[in-house]
Amino acid sequence: MGKNIVEKILAGHLVCGTLAPGEEIGLRIDQTLTQDATGTMAYLQFEAMNVPRVRTELSVSYIDHNTIQIGFENADDHRYLMSVAQKFGIVLSRAGNGICHQVHLERFGQPGKTLIGSDSHTPTCGALGMIAIGAGGLDVAQAMAGEPFYLACPSVVKILLEGRLRPWVSAKDIILKVLEIFSTKGNVGTVFEYGGQGAATLSVPERATITNMGAECGVTTSVFPSDEMTRRFLRLQDREAHFVPLSADADAAYARVVTIDLSRIEPLAAKPHSPDNIAAVRSLTGIPVQQVCLGSCTNSSYKDLVTVARILKGRIAHSDVSFILAPGSRQVLDNLARDGYLADLIASGARLMENACGFCIGNSQSPSSGAVSLRTSNRNFLGRSGTLDADIYLVSPETAAAAVITGRFTDPRDLEMDYPDVPAPERLVIDDRLILRPEDTGRTVEIYRGPNIGQPPVNTPLPDTLAGPVTIKVGDKITTDHIIPAGARMKYRSNIPKYAEFVFENVDAAFARRALANKEAGRHNIIVAGLSYGQGSSREHAAICPMYLGVRAVLAKSLERIHAANLINFGILPLTFVDEKDYDALDAGDELEIAGLRTAVAESDILTVANRTKGASFALRLSLSARQKEMILAGGALNVRRQE
Ligand code: MIC
Numbered sequence: 288m289g290k291n292i293v294e295k296i297l298a299g300h301l302v303c304g305t306l307a308p309g310e311e312i313g314l315r316i317d318q319t320l321t322q323d324a325t326g327t328m329a330y331l332q333f334e335a336m337n338v339p340r341v342r343t344e345l346s347v348s349y350i351d352h353n354t355i356q357i358g359f360e361n362a363d364d365h366r367y368l369m370s371v372a373q374k375f376g377i378v379l380s381r382a383g384n385g386i387c388h389q390v391h392l393e394r395f396g397q398p399g400k401t402l403i404g405s406d407s408h409t410p411t412c413g414a415l416g417m418i419a420i421g422a423g424g425l426d427v428a429q430a431m432a433g434e435p436f437y438l439a440c441p442s443v444v445k446i447l448l449e450g451r452l453r454p455w456v457s458a459k460d461i462i463l464k465v466l467e468i469f470s471t472k473g474n475v476g477t478v479f480e481y482g483g484q485g486a487a488t489l490s491v492p493e494r495a496t497i498t499n500m501g502a503e504c505g506v507t508t509s510v511f512p513s514d515e516m517t518r519r520f521l522r523l524q525d526r527e528a529h530f531v532p533l534s535a536d537a538d539a540a541y542a543r544v545v546t547i548d549l550s551r552i553e554p555l556a557a558k559p560h561s562p563d564n565i566a567a568v569r570s571l572t573g574i575p576v577q578q579v580c581l582g583s584c585t586n587s588s589y590k591d592l593v594t595v596a597r598i599l600k601g602r603i604a605h606s607d608v609s610f611i612l613a614p615g616s617r618q619v620l621d622n623l624a625r626d627g628y629l630a631d632l633i634a635s636g637a638r639l640m641e642n643a644c645g646f647c648i649g650n651s652q653s654p655s656s657g658a659v660s661l662r663t664s665n666r667n668f669l670g671r672s673g674t675l676d677a678d679i680y681l682v683s684p685e686t687a688a689a690a691v692i693t694g695r696f697t698d699p700r701d702l703e704m705d706y707p708d709v710p711a712p713e714r715l716v717i718d719d720r721l722i723l724r725p726e727d728t729g730r731t732v733e734i735y736r737g738p739n740i741g742q743p744p745v746n747t748p749l750p751d752t753l754a755g756p757v758t759i760k761v762g763d764k765i766t767t768d769h770i771i772p773a774g775a776r777m778k779y780r781s782n783i784p785k786y787a788e789f790v791f792e793n794v795d796a797a798f799a800r801r802a803l804a805n806k807e808a809g810r811h812n813i814i815v816a817g818l819s820y821g822q823g824s825s826r827e828h829a830a831i832c833p834m835y836l837g838v839r840a841v842l843a844k845s846l847e848r849i850h851a852a853n854l855i856n857f858g859i860l861p862l863t864f865v866d867e868k869d870y871d872a873l874d875a876g877d878e879l880e881i882a883g884l885r886t887a888v889a890e891s892d893i894l895t896v897a898n899r900t901k902g903a904s905f906a907l908r909l910s911l912s913a914r915q916k917e918m919i920l921a922g923g924a925l926n927v928r929r930q931e
């Protein structure tokens with residue numbers, strides 16, 4: 288039996304376990320990436336591991352998220368990251384060089400390699416034919432220390448692309464179609480492997496839009512073959528030496544095959560407040576638009592931005608529309624400038640922002656109250672933009688450009704012009720001078736620590752009796768943006784006691800105070816949730832901050848992969864209902880108790896919970912590997928390391 292692409296790369300990196308879907312496997316990791324908002328915590332944890340230098344082939348630290356720098360905190364974190372990089376042999380991409388995923392794709396990703404990153408959109412580099420996976424900062428720190436990365440061996444779904452995109456339809460519309468088919472839930476433990484004649488027509492940046500937003504489906508990662516398109520992209524990046532061909536064997540097996548005919552896709556949009564709330568742009572025609580944001584790690588390539596520049600050339604943004612432009616990387620910006628397109632964009636009224644996450648993470652450009660904002664980014668979760676009552680729609684660059692002109696939702700096919708087909712440039716300006724390579728001089732590097740940087744807190748070992756209230760009960764599809772908001776709050780990423788004040792801020796602003804009071808009274812806090820708890824980002828703060836507030840267990844109908852792993856890393860029990868009806872029977876404030884917990888965790892996969900308030904009991908499932916059980920019993924990964 289032949290192998291698919293995923294099996295080939297996993298087999299070449301397998302350290303332990305067997306390649307059977309669902310089994311825990313350990314992988315050798317070739318490359319890591321971090322960004323500043325998750326990186327500071329990751330490097331604090333790495334420092335605690337007492338490893339003199341990173342043990343990967345390549346580790347890159349990006350500064351791209353917290354670049355607004357209101358107050359001293361972010362700038363202090365940047366200095367910390369720069370000193371850590373120098374000391375431990377990490378490459379550092381300075382603020383201004385671009386968004387981690389875009390830059391990693393351009394300058395570092397390599398077919399056939401493994402990459403883990405402390406950001407959920409790390410799968411972007413799957414566009415180059417590598418296995419690139421998002422993870423919590425602690426997992427990335429362990430990989431930098433040379434340890435395997437553990438995960439459940441995924442099952443592989445083939446997405447067979449046929450046909451060719453029609454004019455005005457682009458890669459964003461493909462991934463929105465995929466989201467329409469698969470939704471944002473129920474895909475844990477799978478990988479999307481793309482193939483077919485249609486896939487061969489897509490350039491690497493187009494593939495990257497698709498692999499990037501596969502994260503919204505909750506898959507472990509997405510991957511494309513490494514083919515002539517890949518070679519062409521790497522050649523343009525002056526990196527042809529990194530090219531290796533990679534494709535699935537003709538008789539490779541898949542858990543499922545889904546075929547999408549590219550020629551039948553039309554311009555699509557994700558409506559508020561979920562990336563899988565898909566509608567045809569045509570059905571939204573006429574809705575007035577107040578803001579258009581172009582950029583983010585999803586749609587920031589040279590082709591994306593040149594396409595918009597050519598659509599807008601000689602026109603001016605509609606008087607109702609604030610038009611925001613944040614190029615994904617300095618390379619893209621340099622080349623737009625060289626070729627004159629930047630001038631066209633500025634002439635059309637674009638408000639040029641830094642090459643950074645910016646609007647996408649909600650730290651700037653929050654829309655006005657009740658506004659409609661069209662964005663080429665990947666997430667439209669409630670409140671993420673910084674304006675709770677704004678309506679955010681995710682669209683392609685073409686649809687975004689059409690709204691810039693008309694001030695309304697407009698199917699770009701209705702613009703009376705020819706589609707500007709943008710070929711890849713013959714040559715690119717490549718300037719890596721904002722990338723700092725660590726020198727191995729043996730010189731002692733002093734680590735800079737600003738006053739905002741605290742030590743990561745550690746949990747206590749698992750108690751034998753868990754007793755406390757359901758401190759909050761939430762519904763389905765609660766994202767990590769709901770659990771711990773980013774945006775304006777993100778500057779406290781290195782200061783857990785402060786950041787923890789904002790847990791569930793947009794869901795139940797009194798949660799943090801209530802939880803802390805329970806903790807101080809010696810009670811455990813319990814979160815009850817519906818389906819797909821912990822969607823979205825990889826931020827381990829969605830586990831660390833609740834842990835700091837005394838949360839000891841999450842009872843959910845289902846949990847998303849990265850968040851569940853983060854909970855375990857910090858000693859919080861990720862439990863699922865055996866019978867989903869028990870979710871309905873629970874209310875916030877119910878007093879729950881699990882007795883004999885340590886023995887039950889060690890010996891069984893089923894725990895029995897007593898509801899003291901209602902005089903009932905019910906069963907919960909704890910699906911953990913032996914390694915994860917050890918972590919839970921010890922109160923998290925840091926305690927296990929300490930014991931060792
Ligand atoms: C996001 O897009 O939500 C982020 C901000 O990039 C996060 C990481 C973070 O919270 O720092 C992610 O995707 O993992």
Ligand code: SF4
Binds near residue numbers: 406584585647
């Ligand atoms: Fe940055 Fe947005 Fe991409 Fe996250 S999704 S890495 S915030 S651009």
